[in-house]
Amino acid sequence: xxxxxxxxxxxxxxxxxxxxxxxxxxxxxxxxxxxxxxxxxxxxxxxxxxxxxxxxxxxxxxxxxxxxxxxxxxxxxxxxxxxxxxxxxxxxxxxxxxxxxxxxxxxxxxxxxxxxxxxxxxxxxxxxxxxxxxxxxxxxxxxxxxxxxxxxxxxxxxxxxxxxxxxxxxxxxxxxxxxxxxxxxxxxxxxxxxxxxxxxxxxxxxxxxxxxxxxxxxxxxxxxxxxxxxxxxxxxxxxxxxxxxxxxxxxxxxxxxxxxxxxxxxxxxxxxxxxxxxxxxxxxxxxxxxxxxxxxxxxxxxxxxxxxxxxxxxxxxxxxxxxxxxxxxxxxxxxxxxx
Amino acid sequence: xxxxxxxxxxxxxxxxxxxxxxxxxxxxxxxxxxxxxxxxxxxxxxxxxx
Numbered sequence: 003x004x005x006x007x008x009x010x011x012x013x014x015x016x017x018x019x020x021x022x023x024x025x026x027x028x029x030x031x032x033x034x035x036x037x038x039x040x041x042x043x044x045x046x047x048x049x050x051x052x053x054x055x056x057x058x059x060x061x062x063x064x065x066x067x068x069x070x071x072x073x074x075x076x077x078x079x080x081x082x083x084x085x086x087x088x089x090x091x092x093x094x095x096x097x098x099x100x101x102x103x104x105x106x107x108x109x110x111x112x113x114x115x116x117x118x119x120x121x122x123x124x125x126x127x128x129x130x131x132x133x134x135x136x137x138x139x140x141x142x143x144x145x146x147x148x149x150x151x152x153x154x155x156x157x158x159x160x161x162x163x164x165x166x167x168x169x170x171x172x173x174x175x176x177x178x179x180x181x182x183x184x185x186x187x188x189x190x191x192x193x194x195x196x197x198x199x200x201x202x203x204x205x206x207x208x209x210x211x212x213x214x215x216x217x218x219x220x221x222x223x224x225x226x227x228x229x230x231x232x233x234x235x236x237x238x239x240x241x242x243x244x245x246x247x248x249x250x251x252x253x254x255x256x257x258x259x260x261x262x263x264x265x266x267x268x269x270x271x272x273x274x275x276x277x278x279x280x281x282x283x284x285x286x287x288x289x290x291x292x293x294x295x296x297x298x299x300x301x302x303x304x305x306x307x308x309x310x311x312x313x314x315x316x317x318x319x320x321x322x323x324x325x326x327x328x329x330x331x332x333x334x335x336x337x338x339x340x341x
Numbered sequence: 342x343x344x345x346x347x348x349x350x351x352x353x354x355x356x357x358x359x360x361x362x363x364x365x366x367x368x369x370x371x372x373x374x375x376x377x378x379x380x381x382x383x384x385x386x387x388x389x390x391x
Contacts, residue, residue, distance in 0.1 A: 003379055003380050003382045004376075004377065004378070004379050004380070005368075005376065005380050006369075006376060007364060007367065007369045014363075014366075014367040016367070017367045017368045018367065018368030018369055018374070018376070018380065019368060019380060019382075019385050020368065020374055020380060021365070021367070021368025021369055021370075021371050021374055022367075022368040023368075024368075024371045024373060024374065025365055025366070025368060025371075052366065053366075078386070078389075079382055079385070079386045084382070085386075087366060087367045087368060089390075090368065092390045093388045093389075093390055096390055096391055097388075106391075107391060108390035108391060110390055170356075170359070170360070172360065172363050172364075175351065175360060176347065177347045177350065276359050276362035276363055276366070278366070281363075287359060288345065288350060290355075290359055291350060291353060291355045291356035291358075291359045292345070292350075292353070292355060293355065294354075294355030294356075294358050294359055295353040295354055295355025295356065295358075296355070297355075298354055298355060298358070303358075
C-alpha cells in the first residue's frame with residue numbers, strides 16, 4: 003500500500019506507520035540526549051498515545067527509567083484504513099522501549115469507562131503493586147454518559163459572541179476564514195463533561211479505593227492559559243470552562259490526596275502546541291505560527307518532548323517550580339519572557 | 342498578527358514548522374522516508390500493543 007497524506011476537512015484520515023515510528027524514535031533520542039533525573043518508578047498515563055501525553059511517557063520512560071502503563075483510544079488498521087497515528091505510536095513506543103529493560107504496557111479502549119479503570123487497577127496491582135504518578139492527558143471529542151447511555155460531545159466554541167478569524171488549510175497550505183458561532187448552555191455543559199476534570203477525579207477515586215496508589219503519589223494534568231489574542235475562543239470559550247473545571251478538580255483532589263496519602267494533584271500550563279484541534283480554533287494556527295517563529299528566533303523554541311522533560315525534571319521532581327497565584331505550574335513562562 | 346498577509350505568514354519559518362508538525366504527527370514529512378515506496382501493511386497489521 004502506498005501511503006500519501008489524506009486530509010479531509012483539515013483532518014488527517016490516515017497515518018504512515020513508518021513515519022510514526024520515526025516520530026516516536028526522534029522523541030526517544032531527544033530524551034536520551036538529556037541528563038536523567040530521579041523521578042517516579044511506576045507511571046500510569048491516561049491519554050499517552052500522542053501529543054503531550056506521549057511526550058510525557060517518553061520523558062519518564064527514558065529520563066527517569068520509569069515503568070509505564072498507558073490507556074488510549076486508538077484504532078488498528080482494518081481493510082483500507084491505515085490505523086490511527088496513536089495506534090502506531092503505541093506499537094513503536096513498545097518496540098523501542100524494550101531497550102529500557104522496564105515494563106511498558108498498553109490498554110487500548112475507552113478510558114472514560116469504569117470497566118477500563120478497574121482493569122487498569124488490576125494490571126497495576128499485578129505488574130507494579132502501586133503507581134507513584136498518574137498523568138491525565140486526554141483530548142476527546144466525546145464521552146459516553148453511563149447514566150443516560152448518551153454520547154456527549156465536546157465543542158470548541160466561544161461564549162457570547164461568535165469568533166471570527168483565519169485558520170490554515172493544511173492540505174492547500176493556504177489561509178482561510180473561519181467563523182465559529184457561540185455555544186449554547188448545553189454545549190458549554192457538555193464540553194465541561196467531556197474535557198473537564200470529572201473523569202480524572204473518577205480515575206483517582208477508583209485507583210485509591212483499589213489501593214494501587216503509593217504513599218506520596220502525584221497526579222498531573224495539563225491546561226492552557228494563553229494570551230489575549232486567543233482568549234475569546236479559548237480561555238473564555240467552552241474549552242476554557244472545561245479547563246477551569248479541570249483546575250478546580252485538581253484543587254479538590256490535591257486537598258484529599260494530601261490527607262490520605264501525602265500526595266499531590268498538579269496542574270501545569272503548557273505553551274501552545276500543534277494539535278489536531280488547533281485548526282478549528284479561529285486565529286490559533288496563525289498565533290502558533292508567529293509564536294514558534296518568535297521563539298525560534300530567540301532560541302527558546304521547545305519541542306513537546308523538551309517541554310515535558312523540563313516539567314518533570316525541573317518542576318514536578320525538581321526544585322525549580324514556577325507556580326502562579328492559583329497554584330498552576332507555569333511551563334509557559336518562556337514564551338512570556340520579553341527579549 | 343491579526344492582519345498578517347498570507348504571503349508573509351507562509352514565509353515564516355515558524356509557520357513551516359507548524360505545517361511540518363501537522364504532517365509529522367501522522368507520520369508524514371520525514372525526509373528519511375520514501376513515500377513512493379509501498380508499506381507492508383500485512384506484516385505491520387500483525388503488531389499489537391502489549
